Amino acid sequence: MTATLGVTPTPSQPTPDRPAPSRIRSLPSHPVFWPLIALLVLVVINVIVTPGFLDIRIVNGGVFGNPVDIARNSAPLILVAVGMTLVVATRGIDLSVGAVAVIAAAVACTRIVASPDESAASTVIMAVAWALGACLLLGLWNGLLVSVFGIQPIIATLVLMVAGRGLAMLVTDGQITTVADGAFGFLASGIVLGLPVALLIALAVVAVTVLITRRTALGMLVEAVGINPEASRLAGVRSRTIVWTVYVFAALCAGIAGLIIAANTNSVNANSLGLWIELDAILAVVIGGTALTGGRFSLAGTVVGALLIGTLTRTITNVGIPSEANYLFKALVIIVVCLLQSPRARASLRTLRPTGRKARAHE
Template identity: 45%
Template sequence: MAIVKTLIRTPWFWGLVGIALLLTVNTLKDPTYLAIGINSTTGLLAGNVLDILRVSAPIIMIALGMTFVIATKGIDLSVGSIMAVGGAAAMETLRAVDGQSPFGAMFIAIAVALLIGALLGVINGLLVAVVGLQPFISTLVMMLAARGIARVITGGQNTNATNAPFREISNGQILGLPTSFVLAIAIVVVVSLIMRRTALGLMIESIGVNPAASRLAGIRPRPILITVYVLSAVLAATGGLFTVSEVMTVDVSGTGYQMELDAILAVVIGGTSLAGGKFSILGSTIGALLIATLNKTVLFLGVSAAATPAFKAIVIVLLVLLQSERVRNYVLRLGRRRSRKEVVA
């Protein structure tokens, strides 16, 4: 019973419940939904579950970066646009270095995309930490500016490129799992180790809980805030690389469009409070998987485009209600009443 109570009070547990319920609904419609087979064309494993893991990779990246921003009582509305910038930079770089070693061209494209993302993150950090603008305003400005930068990079056109190793980032597999998902999980593990094995994670949380007390304790908020926004932008650019590598095309208007909303939802579902303070990397990762499963479910069930936002809103509201302390206490009280009735009987 103690384990059940602990799980009920854990926000990310309800994310797992939501994933299980969505998969159950899909399986009821098609009993073969969870089946995994061999693609006759590529010879790789194929199935809906693998598709969910693949599309979850960019969401995991932007949710991971958003986690630390929100932990400082901030918000980053520019991650979707920075995804487009990263994808645009990669595609244009691959076109520019076409003819060189495929692996060399891939690494150059990745480096350019991440560097541009880091520069945009520095600007966000400076506007918030040094200039003193509200994170909502500064990142909203960057959201608009970055989308414009993506258009400038590509000349306003959707850009495609050819590079076999780069394409394998999303279309390849490692031990039967999508390469992009494996890379995303590896990045999550590395970032988790950095945050929990060094003082950085603790300083981020302290700034979110009480900035004034953090200063008195000798913590300098400005470098931490700049670091957080740079990390968010670099991870967003990485998400953009995962997205464009799937089709080897960047859509300057569509790539990363409204992805910042998915990132915020994933973080909140995972248990990180918008009020700042403690964060949950595991929770944000599970939240991202839930969002990916929800997006896939919407398409699988054939929900119309007009009704899609309402359908997603209903699912997310129900999940947030399950995370509510009042609702959890109500569930526990029902459990106690049933236990007493069984004893009496």
């Protein structure tokens, strides 16, 4: 009896019974694939409607153009969505991020207005510190309700969502607070290294988050808590601390976003600043491939989802869709993208196409 010497082929090696896997064929199953396709389609539509849509120009050392404007305007949503991603990964949800954003803006603007005699830079730094300190407390409050008292996340954060704008109105005395401070406006309109400061802040937060969650054990622990909180607790994971941490981080991201939004207009309106941004953030997270059931998350997908929403907003304006129908158009586009991502919908589409054997049988 003879034996044939050789190496057993790995699953990635072609065999008669198992063909070599194709990266191209597996691309549609990637969570970021369909959002990127949708983003590309929106860009093509804009180019058709406005031929110079992708034109980039450099003025006084700064890069300007529609793509840069979309990225800059999407910076607050990117920040909020990144924080929301980690919350969703732990099987949670944070409906209070819009309220946290307006509270941060209200605290910062009132502090700046109350200190007109101090230097602009020091005043803005102290105002930002006060605002982020308030966000830290609000994040601790949400984490306390969810991780310690065991209140459902949607209910716990709904409390602050309802009360947060009331707190912001108390801070601003129910008035639209206007800030005449160039240093504060620099957060939204400033240019560093040719790019908008707001975009650089968002990219820095994303980079730090990716570094911490993918280069340390924190990302794995967040996913473990989201997959099975009880099992992770029994395995020695401090699930309560993990949940508390992600809610604090989400509040800080929302606070930074609120500061950028307020700096863009040099004012804060407690009734409208950051209104419904929590829903856009949840959409960006879901479009990016992170399941609301918790577990694995995709920060890259979240960023793509946020850019998709920002591009869609600009597309609605460019195409000339009436303002009465823009929310309906936005909802339809998002539904289509979510359906394309759905494994069940893709499986249904595959059943409609004849397979190779069936196609040959009909010939």
